[in-house]
Amino acid sequence: MASQTPAVVMDNGTGFSKLGFAGNDSPSFVFPTAIATKGPGGGGGTGSGRPAVAQKPSYLTGGAGPAGHLSAKRGTEDLDYFIGDEAIAQASGPGYGIDYPIRHGQVENWDHMERFWQSSIFKYLRVEPEDHYFLLTEPPLNPPESRENTAEIMFESFNCAGLYIAVQAVLALAASWTSSKVTDRSLTGTVIDSGDGVTHVIPVAEGYVIGSSIKSIPIAGRDITYFVQSLLRDRGEPDSSLKTAEQIKEQFCYVCPDVVKEFTRFDREPERFQKYVVEKLGGKQATVDVGYEQFLAPEIFFNPEIYSSDFLTPLPTVVDQVIQSSPIDVRRGLYKNIVLSGGSTLYKDFGRRLQRDIRHLVENRIHASEVRSGGVKSGGLEVQVITHKRQRHGPWYGGSLLGQTPEFRSYCHTKAEYDEIGPSIVRRFALLGGPGT
Amino acid sequence: MSLLLEYHNLLLKTLLTERLNSSTPTGIDQIISDFDNVTYHVSTPEKKTQILISISIKCFQDLLQHGAQGVLEREYGPYITETEAGYDFSLLIDLEALPEDPAEREDLVRRVSLLRRNTLAAPFEKAINTHHQLAEAAKSASPESAPQQNESEVMVIRYRDEEAMYIQASHDRVTVIFSTVFREETDRIFGKVFLSEFVDARRRAIQNAPQVLYRNDPPLEIRGLVDEQQQQGQGEIGYVTFVLFPRHLTAQRREENISHIQTFRDYFHYHIKAAKAYMHSRMRRRVADFLKVLNRAKPEVEEGEKKERKTATGRSFRVQA
Amino acid sequence: MPAYHSAFLRESDVRVIGNFSLPNLRTRTRGPAYTLPQLPPNVSELDVDPDSEYYDILDETLVLFRANTLFRNFEIKGPADRVLIYGILWISECLGKVKPTMSRRDAEKALNSAALDHFALPGDPGFPLNALYQAPRDRTEADLLRQYISQMRQELALRLTNRLYADESGKPSKWWLSFQKRRFMGKSL
Numbered sequence: 001m002a003s004q005t006p007a008v009v010m011d012n013g014t015g016f017s018k019l020g021f022a023g024n025d026s027p028s029f030v031f032p033t034a035i036a037t038k039g040p041g042g043g044g045g046t047g048s049g050r051p052a053v054a055q056k057p058s059y060l061t062g063g064a065g066p067a068g069h070l071s072a073k074r075g076t077e078d079l080d081y082f083i084g085d086e087a088i089a090q091a092s093g094p095g096y097g098i099d100y101p102i103r104h105g106q107v108e109n110w111d112h113m114e115r116f117w118q119s120s121i122f123k124y125l126r127v128e129p130e131d132h133y134f135l136l137t138e139p140p141l142n143p144p145e146s147r148e149n150t151a152e153i154m155f156e157s158f159n160c161a162g163l164y165i166a167v168q169a170v171l172a173l174a175a176s177w178t179s180s181k182v183t184d185r186s187l188t189g190t191v192i193d194s195g196d197g198v199t200h201v202i203p204v205a206e207g208y209v210i211g212s213s214i215k216s217i218p219i220a221g222r223d224i225t226y227f228v229q230s231l232l233r234d235r236g237e238p239d240s241s242l243k244t245a246e247q248i249k250e251q252f253c254y255v256c257p258d259v260v261k262e263f264t265r266f267d268r269e270p271e272r273f274q275k276y277v278v279e280k281l282g283g284k285q286a287t288v289d290v291g292y293e294q295f296l297a298p299e300i301f302f303n304p305e306i307y308s309s310d311f312l313t314p315l316p317t318v319v320d321q322v323i324q325s326s327p328i329d330v331r332r333g334l335y336k337n338i339v340l341s342g343g344s345t346l347y348k349d350f351g352r353r354l355q356r357d358i359r360h361l362v363e364n365r366i367h368a369s370e371v372r373s374g375g376v377k378s379g380g381l382e383v384q385v386i387t388h389k390r391q392r393h394g395p396w397y398g399g400s401l402l403g404q405t406p407e408f409r410s411y412c413h414t415k416a417e418y419d420e421i422g423p424s425i426v427r428r429f430a431l432l433g434g435p436g437t
Numbered sequence: 438m439s440l441l442l443e444y445h446n447l448l449l450k451t452l453l454t455e456r457l458n459s460s461t462p463t464g465i466d467q468i469i470s471d472f473d474n475v476t477y478h479v480s481t482p483e484k485k486t487q488i489l490i491s492i493s494i495k496c497f498q499d500l501l502q503h504g505a506q507g508v509l510e511r512e513y514g515p516y517i518t519e520t521e522a523g524y525d526f527s528l529l530i531d532l533e534a535l536p537e538d539p540a541e542r543e544d545l546v547r548r549v550s551l552l553r554r555n556t557l558a559a560p561f562e563k564a565i566n567t568h569h570q571l572a573e574a575a576k577s578a579s580p581e582s583a584p585q586q587n588e589s590e591v592m593v594i595r596y597r598d599e600e601a602m603y604i605q606a607s608h609d610r611v612t613v614i615f616s617t618v619f620r621e622e623t624d625r626i627f628g629k630v631f632l633s634e635f636v637d638a639r640r641r642a643i644q645n646a647p648q649v650l651y652r653n654d655p656p657l658e659i660r661g662l663v664d665e666q667q668q669q670g671q672g673e674i675g676y677v678t679f680v681l682f683p684r685h686l687t688a689q690r691r692e693e694n695i696s697h698i699q700t701f702r703d704y705f706h707y708h709i710k711a712a713k714a715y716m717h718s719r720m721r722r723r724v725a726d727f728l729k730v731l732n733r734a735k736p737e738v739e740e741g742e743k744k745e746r747k748t749a750t751g752r753s754f755r756v757q758a
Numbered sequence: 759m760p761a762y763h764s765a766f767l768r769e770s771d772v773r774v775i776g777n778f779s780l781p782n783l784r785t786r787t788r789g790p791a792y793t794l795p796q797l798p799p800n801v802s803e804l805d806v807d808p809d810s811e812y813y814d815i816l817d818e819t820l821v822l823f824r825a826n827t828l829f830r831n832f833e834i835k836g837p838a839d840r841v842l843i844y845g846i847l848w849i850s851e852c853l854g855k856v857k858p859t860m861s862r863r864d865a866e867k868a869l870n871s872a873a874l875d876h877f878a879l880p881g882d883p884g885f886p887l888n889a890l891y892q893a894p895r896d897r898t899e900a901d902l903l904r905q906y907i908s909q910m911r912q913e914l915a916l917r918l919t920n921r922l923y924a925d926e927s928g929k930p931s932k933w934w935l936s937f938q939k940r941r942f943m944g945k946s947l
Contacts, residue, residue: 005476006468024467028448078715111718118714122707126446126471129710130620157713159621235936259825260762266933267804270925273933291933292824305760306828 007133007403008125010117011168011396014102015196017084018396019120022135022403027396029124031084035112036096038080083119104198105139105168106146114153121158129158133412135403137168137395140202140209148423155418162412164403164429167209169193169202171398172341178397179388182337187431188330189337189386190323192315192354193394194344196221199301199315201322205330207431213325215318218311219304221344224297225249227307231293238286239278248276248290249297254348256295257356259303266292298347302357316357335362338385341394351387359383402432442704444696446471449490450550452479453530457542462486462532472703473596475553478524486532491524492552496596503592505559512548512555526556554696560592561613561695564606565686571608572683591659600702603659611681613698614659617705618674625673627709632677648680677701761829762822765808766815766838775903776880776892778844779837781815787916789909790902803920816914819845820921824934827942840891841910847886847947848911852918853938856930862923865930869915877911877947879904886945 007022012033020028082090091098101112121129134154138147147165154160169191177185187207193200199217203210229245252274256262266272274290300307301315313321323334338358340351366378390397402408411432413425448469456465462485469477474495482489497505509526510517518529528549536542548555567589594602603614619625635649650656656678679701685694766772766781773780784794797803797812806817815838823846826832834840855872856865878884879900881893894900922930 005474006470008470021468021470028467028469078718079711111721114714114717118711122442122703122710124447126442126448128472128703128706130706131474132470153714153717156623157717158710159624231936234939235932260822263824264805264821267924289932291936296828303760303829305831309830312831 005127005132007135007408008121008127008129009135009396009399009403010120011137011171011393011399012102012107012113012116013168013195014100014105017116017120018393019125020396020400021125022400022408024400025390025397027393027400029084029120030393032088032100033102033116034084034087034091034098034100035116036082036087036090036098037112038077038096078115081115081119083116084124106142107149110149110153114157117153117158129154129160131161133162133164133403133409134160135164135166135399135408137171137399138165140167140169140200140214141211142167144427147426151413151418151423151426155415159415162409162414163418163426164408164412164432165426166399166402166429166432167204168395169200169204169209169341170207171396171402172394173204173337173339174398174401175341175390175394176337176339176386176388177401178390179386181384181386186333186337188333189339190319190334191339191341192319192345194220194301194340194342196343199342199344201315201319203322203326203330203334205327205333210326210330213322215322217304217313217315217318219300219308219315221249223300223307224253224344227300228253228293228297231291231296232288235289235291237288239280239288241278244276244278244288248288248293251276252290252294253297254295255298255302255350255353257349257353259295259299262295263292298350301350302353314357316354316361319354319358320361332381335381335383338383339394340385340387340391343392345391351385355383355385358385408432442700442707444554444700445547445550446477446553447550449477449479449552450546453488453546453549454543456488457530457532457535457546471553472700474598476524477552478521488530488532489518489521489527490530490549490552491521491527492556493524494526494553494556494596495598496594497525497556499592499594499596500556500559503560503594504563505556508555508559508562512551516545516549526552528552554699557594557596557699558695560594560602560604561611561698562691564589564592564604564611565691565695567606568608568611568683568686571606575608593659597702605658609683611686612658613679613681614656615677615679615702616655616674617677617702623713624709625675627712628675628705631705631708631712632675635677645684647682647685648678650678650680652676652678761826761832763835764815764818764822764838764842766818766841767836769838772837774837775894775899775906777837778840778880778891778903780903780906781838781841783816783909783913784812784814785816785909785913787909787912790905791909803917804924815841816845816910816917818842819849819914820917822846823849824937827937827940829942830944832943834890843887843890843943844907844947845910845914846942847945848914849918850937850940850942851947852915853935856922856935858930858932858935860930861928862919865922866916866919869919870912873908873911873915877907879907886947 009018009020009022009027011018011027015032016030017033018027018030020026081087082096087096087098090096099109099112101107101109101116107113121127136150136154138150150165151163154163170187172191172193173187173189174185176182176189188205189203191200191202191204193202197220199220201215201217203213225242225246228249229240229242232240232245232248272294274294276288276290278286278288280286296306303314305312319338323331326334335358338354340354345351362381362383366381370376370378411430413429418425446469452465452467452469456462462481464481464485465488466480467478469479471477476493478489478491478493480489480491481487494500513528516528516530518527521527530545530549536545571589588607589605592604594604596602599618600616603612603616605612605614617628619628629651632649632651636651638646639648653673653675656676658678659676679698681694681698684690766779769781772782780791782794783789783791784796785791786796794812794814797806801807801810801812806813808818819842822842826842826846827850832839832843834843852869852872855868860868879894880888880891880903881900885891894903922934924931
C-alpha cells in the first residue's frame with residue numbers, strides 16, 4: 001500500500017460531502033457541502049449569480065507590511081472562505097454569507113465548488129492532487145457538461161493525476177457487495193437512496209442507470225424530523241425544537257410491521273414509552289416523553305398520507321412502479337436486488353417491511369394474472385431488499401471499494417489523456433467493477 | 438483565512454482526539470495520506486485499546502542519516518514501537534495507559550499529529566545546531582584568520598520522485614534550496630510570478646524576511662550534488678534558495694521557521710492552484726458578461742412574423758393576416 | 759397500506775338502516791342493539807380477543823382509532839365501515855372535551871352528558887357526512903337509528919374513559935389526548 005498513494009474518494013452530495021481515501025471503511029470527513037464567503041450569502045451577493053472576486057490575486061500574506069496598502073492592492077479575498085462545519089459556524093456570525101454550491105444533486109455554482117474542492121483537498125485531506133487519483137461521484141442523469149466542468153477543474157486547476165466519475169447509484173450497488181445476502185457481484189439492481197431532502201428510486205441495469213424510469217419521492221429525512229416535531233407539539237412536550245426532534249428520530253425510530261398492532265403493543269407494554277433528556281442552555285434539563293413517534297415517523301414512507309396531503313403514494317408502490325416501467329428483461333434482476341442507501345434508510349426493519357410490502361404487491365399481481373390466464377401457474381418472482389452495514393455512506397463506500405482495486409487506475413482518465421483530447425474525454429468512462437473485472 | 442497550510446495532519450488529530458476522549462474503544466483501520474507521498478496507517482491490530490500509528494515517508498533513509506531517529510525519540514520516546522511492515526516508523530498509544538491530565542493528552546494528540554513535521558524537521562535541526570557551532574567557532578577565531586571550516590556539507594533530502602531539498606549550514610546562515618519541477622506550462626508561469634513576489638518581498642516592506650533567490654540552473658552550493666537521475670523527468674526544473682539568517686535561527690524562532698520552510702513546497706503548489714481557481718472565477722465571470730452582451734444582440738422576432746405592431750402613440754394593434 | 763377497515767364488513771344478517779349497519783354491542787346501556795355477553799372477570803376490557811364472542815365493533819373502533827385518525831382518505835367498503843367512521847369521529851369529539859387536568863369522575867360526567875346531548879342523524883342538515891350516509895326512510899327507522907347511535911355513544915364514552923384512565927395516575931393519558939387535534943377524513947361531528 002505504501003508504494004502507491006491511495007485514491008481520493010469524494011462524494012459531494014446536496015447536503016453533505018463525504019471525503020476520504022480508497023480502502024478505508026468509512027469516509028475520513030463528513031461535513032455539509034457549504035461554503036461561507038465574505039459578504040452576504042447567495043452567490044456572492046451580486047444577485048446575478050456572479051462570483052464575488054477580488055481585485056487582484058496575491059501570493060503573499062495580506063497581513064505582512066503596511067496592511068492597508070498591501071491588502072488593498074493585492075487582496076486575498078479569494079482565500080477568505082470556510083467550508084463544511086466551519087462555514088456553518090462562521091455564517092452565524094457577521095461578515096460571512098453561506099452558500100450551498102450543490103442543489104438537487106447537481107453543482108450550481110462552479111466558483112464555489114472549485115474553492116470547496118480546493119479546501120477539501122489541501123486543508124482537510126492534505127494531499128497534493130498531482131500525486132493522487134480521484135474518484136468523484138455524480139447524481140443519475142447528470143448532464144455531460146457538468147462532468148466536463150468537473151474534469152476541467154480537477155485537471156486544469158488541480159492537475160490531479162487521474163480521474164474517474166461514477167454515478168452514485170452504481171456505487172451504492174457496489175457497496176452492497178459487503179452484504180452476505182449478495183452472492184454475485186452484479187451491477188443490476190434498484191437503488192433506494194434516501195438522504196435528507198429527497199428519496200430517489202433508481203433502477204440500474206449492468207452498471208447503467210435506466211434514466212427514464214427513475215422516480216423521486218418528496219419524503220426523506222427532513223420530513224421525518226418535521227413529523228416527529230409535530231407529534232411532540234401535539235402532546236405539548238416541554239421541548240419540541242427541531243434539534244430534539246432530530247435526536248429522537250435518530251435514537252428511537254424504527255419501522256413496525258403494522259401500526260395498529262404496534263399501538264396495542266404499547267398499551268400492553270408501557271415500558272415501550274421512552275424518555276429523552278434535553279440539555280438546555282444554562283444547565284437546565286427537560287425530559288421529553290417519547291411515544292408513538294418511534295414507529296409512526298418512519299411510517300410516512302409507507303403511508304405518506306399521514307404526513308403529506310399532496311403526495312400519497314407509498315414507497316413500496318413507487319418501487320414497484322419503477323421496476324414495472326423498466327425493460328422487461330431486467331425486471332427480475334431489479335426485484336432481486338433492491339439496495340438501500342443513505343441515512344434515512346437506516347431505521348430498524350426498514351428493509352424487512354419494504355420487502356414484505358413489495359412482495360405483497362408482486363404476489364397480488366401474479367395471482368391476478370394467474371386467474372386471468374385461467375389456471376396457468378407462474379414460476380414466482382424473487383423480491384429481495386438488501387440491508388448492509390455501509391448503507392449510511394453507501395456511494396462513498398462503494399467508491400472506496402472500487403478505488404482500491406488494482407485495476408482502478410486503468411479505468412481512470414489521466415492528466416495526459418485529458419491534455420490530449422480535452423474535457424470531452426470524461427463523457428465516457430469504462431464501467432468500473434462491471435463484467436470482466 | 439486559508440493562507441497558510443496547517444503543519445499538523447487534521448485527520449490524524451480529529452481521529453485521535455475523538456478516540457482519546459471517548460470511553461468506548463472501537464476498532465480502527467484507516468489509511469491517511471499527507472503531502473509529499475506521506476502515508477499514515479492508523480489501526481488497532483491487537484486490541485481496540487491499542488492504537489498503532491505508522492508513517493511511511495519517502496525520504497526516510499535520507500532523514501535517518503541526518504538524525505531523524507534522535508528527533509523522533511525525543512518527541513515520542515515511550516510511544517515508539519516496533520515498526521510495522523511496509524512503513525518506516527510506528528507509534529503505539531495504549532488507551533488504558535494515557536496521561537491523566539487532559540492537557541497532557543491534548544499535547545500527545547498534538548505531537549502525534551505533527552509526526553510528519555517532526556520527522557522532516559531532523560535535518561533542519563541538525564543544520565541549525567551546526568550553524569550555532571560554526572558561529573561559536575567563528576567568533577572565537579580571530580577575525581583575520583578565517584576559520585578553516587565554516588560550512589557544513591550539504592544535506593540532500595529527496596522527498597519526492599523528482600524534487601529534493603538541499604540544506605547547508607554555515608557560520609552566518611543556513612541555506613535551504615528546493616528543486617522544483619513544473620510539468621504544466623501554466624503552472625510554471627504562475628510559479629514564476631509567485632516566486633518573484635517572494636524575491637521582491639524584502640525590497641518592499643518585509644525587511645526581515647529571509648532572502649529568496651530563484652534560478653533555473655543549480656546554484657553554486659549544490660552543483661555536482663544534483664542527482665542526474667532526478668533530472669530525468671520532463672518539465673522544467675527550477676531552484677529556489679532560502680537564506681536563513683541568524684535572526685531566523687534563534688531558539689524562539691526556530692521551531693516555527695522549521696515548520697514554515699518544510700511546508701514551502703505544498704504552500705507553493707497550493708497557492709498556484711488557488712490562483713488558478715481564482716483566474717477561473719474571473720474567466721467565468723467574463724464569459725457571463727459576454728453572454729449577456731450576445732443575448733442583447735439577438736434580433737427581436739422577425740418583423741414579418743410579428744403580429745403586433747405599435748402606432749405612433751404607443752398603442753398596439755394586431756395585423757390581420 | 760391505507761387506513762384500516764372494519765372486520766365486521768364480513769358479517770351478514772345485520773340490520774341496516776339507510777346504509778348504516780347496526781351490529782351487536784356488548785353493553786349494559788339500554789337500547790335497540792342485540793347485546794353480547796359481558797366479559798368474564800379474567801378478560802381485560804382493553805385487550806379483547808377479536809375472535810372471541812365478546813368482541814364488538816366498539817372494541818374495534820377503539821383499537822383502530824389511533825391509526826385511522828391519522829388518515830385523511832378512507833374508502834367506505836360497506837355499512838360496517840360507516841359505524842366505524844361514526845365511532846372514530848365520536849371518540850375525537852370526546853377527546854376534545856377532556857382536559858389534561860380532569861379527574862376521572864369529571865371526565866365521566868362531561869362525556870356522559872355529551873353522549874346524551876341532542877345529535878344530528880344522517881339526513882339532518884347538521885350531519886357532517888351526508889354525502890356518504892343515506893337518510894333513514896321513515897320516522898320509525900329514524901327513531902331506531904337515533905336510539906342505536908345514542909347507545910353506541912354512551913358505551914364508547916364509557917370505554918374511552920376506561921382507556922384514558924387506565925394507569926393509576928388519576929390523570930387522562932397524554933398519549934390519547936395527543937390525538938385531539940387530528941381529524942379523521944378531515945371531518946368532525
